Amino acid sequence: xxxxxxxxxxxxxxxxxxxxxxxxxxxxxxxxxxxxxxxxxxxxxxxxxxxxxxxxxxxxxxxxxxxxxxxxxxxxxxxxxxxxxxxxxxx
Numbered sequence: 001x002x003x004x005x006x007x008x009x010x011x012x013x014x015x016x017x018x019x020x021x022x023x024x025x026x027x028x029x030x031x032x033x034x035x036x037x038x039x040x041x042x043x044x045x046x047x048x049x050x051x052x053x054x055x056x057x058x059x060x061x062x063x064x065x066x067x068x069x070x071x072x073x074x075x076x077x078x079x080x081x082x083x084x085x086x087x088x089x090x091x
């Protein structure tokens with residue numbers, strides 16, 4: 001499985017619209033827009049998991065810098081968070 005970090009999402013993008021947009025590149029096993037715990041509002045990023053690395057790479061090529069819900073999104077391979085501190089793009 002291969003997990004992608006999706007940045008610069010519109011506040012209107014949902015788990016379902018993320019799945020629909022990325023589904024054209026392969027089998028999406030999971031999609032989630034990260035939300036603020038208190039307000040429920042989108043935090044502007046999310047993750048999509050594909051069943052294969054080839055599908056994930058195709059999605060990066062096809063959707064990085066593409067328009068989704070009026071915003072130019074960034075698509076990268078998600079990296080693990082590791083033991084310390086914060087940092088963007090992790091999970």
